[in-house]
Amino acid sequence: MYAYGFIFLTHLILAHALLDPNDFLALQSxxxxxxxxxxxxxxxxxxxxxxxxNFSGVYCDENRVIALNLGDPRAGSPGLTGRIDxxxxxxxALAELTIVPGRIYGSLPHTLSQLNYLRFLGISQNxxxxxxPANLGNLRGLQTLDLSFNQLGGSIPFSIGTLPxxxxxxxxxxxxxxxxxxxxxxxxxxLDLKHNNLSGSIPxxxxxxxxxxxxxxxxxxxxSVDLVLSRLNQLNYVDLSxxxxxxxxxxxxxxxxxxxxxxxxxxxxxxxQPVDQVTIPIIDLSFxxxxxxxxxxxxxxQNLYLNNNRFSGQVPGSFVDRLLAANIQILYxxxxxxxxxxxxxxxxxxxxxxxxxxxxxxxxxxQAPCPLKAGQQKTRPTDQCIQWRG
Numbered sequence: 001m002y003a004y005g006f007i008f009l010t011h012l013i014l015a016h017a018l019l020d021p022n023d024f025l026a027l028q029s030x031x032x033x034x035x036x037x038x039x040x041x042x043x044x045x046x047x048x049x050x051x052x053x054n055f056s057g058v059y060c061d062e063n064r065v066i067a068l069n070l071g072d073p074r075a076g077s078p079g080l081t082g083r084i085d086x087x088x089x090x091x092x093a094l095a096e097l098t099i100v101p102g103r104i105y106g107s108l109p110h111t112l113s114q115l116n117y118l119r120f121l122g123i124s125q126n127x128x129x130x131x132x133p134a135n136l137g138n139l140r141g142l143q144t145l146d147l148s149f150n151q152l153g154g155s156i157p158f159s160i161g162t163l164p165x166x167x168x169x170x171x172x173x174x175x176x177x178x179x180x181x182x183x184x185x186x187x188x189x190x191l192d193l194k195h196n197n198l199s200g201s202i203p204x205x206x207x208x209x210x211x212x213x214x215x216x217x218x219x220x221x222x223x224s225v226d227l228v229l230s231r232l233n234q235l236n237y238v239d240l241s242x243x244x245x246x247x248x249x250x251x252x253x254x255x256x257x258x259x260x261x262x263x264x265x266x267x268x269x270x271x272x273q274p275v276d277q278v279t280i281p282i283i284d285l286s287f288x289x290x291x292x293x294x295x296x297x298x299x300x301x302q303n304l305y306l307n308n309n310r311f312s313g314q315v316p317g318s319f320v321d322r323l324l325a326a327n328i329q330i331l332y333x334x335x336x337x338x339x340x341x342x343x344x345x346x347x348x349x350x351x352x353x354x355x356x357x358x359x360x361x362x363x364x365x366x367q368a369p370c371p372l373k374a375g376q377q378k379t380r381p382t383d384q385c386i387q388w389r390g
Contacts, residue, residue, distance in 0.1 A: 019052050022090045023065045027052050029087035034070065037078035037102055042071050064093035066117075071100030080104060084123075089114035101125030101149075108147075113138045122146040124170070134159050146170040148192065156181055156193075171196070172215065180216070182206040194218050194239065202228050215239040217262065226250050241265050241284070249290075254278045254297070264288070264305065274298065285309065286332065294319075294333075307332040307356065307374070312388065315341035315357075326350040334374045335359045337388045361385035 019027075031046050045056045053060035059067035068091065071080045079102020088097070089111025095118060104123065107130030112121070118139050128150040136142070137159020145160070148170045155178030156171065166185040172194045179200035180193065188208050194217040201223025207214070211232050217239045224247030225240065233252070239262040246267045253261075254274035264286040271292030272285065277300050284305040291309070296316035298304055315333065320343050322328050329352060338360040345365050349355055356370035358378050 018063045019060065019065070020063045020093075023063075023093075024048075024052060026087045026090040027055070027058070027065070029085045030068075030070075033085035034080050034082035034104070037081050040072060040078040040080065040102075042077075042080065059096075061093070065091050066093050067096040068094060069096070069098045069100075071102060073100055078102065079126075084109055084128075086111045088112065091115065092117070094118055096120040098122040099126065103127055105129065107131075108133055108136075108152075110135055112136060115139065116141070118142055119165075120144045123150070125149040127151055129153070131155075132157055132160065136160065137162055139163065141165050143187075144168040144170075147174070149173040151175060153177065155179070156198075158182070169193075180206065180221070183208055186210055189213065189234075191215070204228055205231075207232060209234060211235060213237045216243065217241045219243055221245060223247070229253050232256070238262065249285075251275050254280065254283075294338075299328075302328060303330040304328070305330065305332045306336070308335040310388075311336040311338060312361075314339060317342055323349065323353055323355060326352050328353055330354045332356045332371075333360065334370060337361050337380065337385060339385075341365060361388070 028048060031043065036043055042056055052058055057069040058065060077100060079100050081103040083106035084104065086109040088109060092114060094115045097118065101124065104126035108128060110133045113133060113135035119141055120143060122144065124146050129152065131154035132152060134157040137157060142163050143165050144167060153175040156176050158181045161181030161183045164185055165187065167187050168190040170192045172192045174196055176196040176198055178198065180198055180202055182203055186208050188210055190213040191211060192215045194215045196219055198219040198221055202225060204227035207228060209231050212234050214235060221243040225245050226247050230250035230252055233256050235256050235258055237260050238258055241262045242265045244267055248270040249268055249272055251273055252275060255276055258280045260282045261280050262284050264284040266288055269289040272290055273295050274297040276297065278297050280301060282303045283301050286305040287308040289310060291311065293313040294306060294311050294315060296318045299316060299318035299322050315338060319331065320341065323331065324347065334356045340362045341357065343365050349366060349368050355368040356374055357364055358370050358374055359380050361380050364378055
């Protein structure tokens, strides 16, 4: 009876589809493990009496499934619920697997490691839990891995760092612990691990110079990043904020083609001296332990946050010129040890500019509205200023 049933099923597959029988059975298992959330009708076309290569989200090359995009990709669509069936590992020609945001739960099946041709794996904004299977490091052709906004935990397998073709790794907004892996891929351009619970330091050679987007914000990372960052001269976006990084900032960092530099709320210390005029539009170095004078090279930054540090001395005159010309939109210098700024008390600050100078070692020359978090005190107590100078 079993043999007859298998023969009948084989004939049924051949009659209604040219699809490989293993792929046909895998799609059936995947369909049984998933369902539409209310308001979604993605699986309406999945009628196994017809050709599966015509199903929504199924793309074939000859008789094999090469791409599987599960769920309606339109923004705001309800998505899917259920678990990812281990049978997905039988789609051995699969090069792309995506699942739209929804309520997919459970763990990632270890059988994903059988997809030797997989190039793109994206399952974000769901409820995937457990650990990333270490055997995903077997997917030597994997270029993009996006598991962001889930409930994944444990450490990021170091095998992920050994993927030679990896270009995009997006694991933000999960519950990962442990350290940042060392990456061998020389094509890695995007690394997004923000909003996890990662700790430890980053080895000086742990990140490849091909990186363009780096976000490690909101973790518990420590140590110096001087030698790490000084090598990454292709960076165009950097967010290391809200960690426990220490040490100095490399001077050449400010000459990289960065559009947004977020280093706030760490423990960076020492002077900051760019080697040339800074062209980065947004720089946030607030809430650190940076000291010394403020470099005039920063006067070309449109949005500059240097507040809550230990800067001292006069504010360079080039800042005043650009402030009055409305070339600076935000200049936050509050909560430092600055002793003055040469600006006419009768001058009007352009309405498009936000300037805050309070809680420094100076009498405020101009009245400018500060953010509420700056507090009520206008000037730092004299004894603190004397102690800092001495």
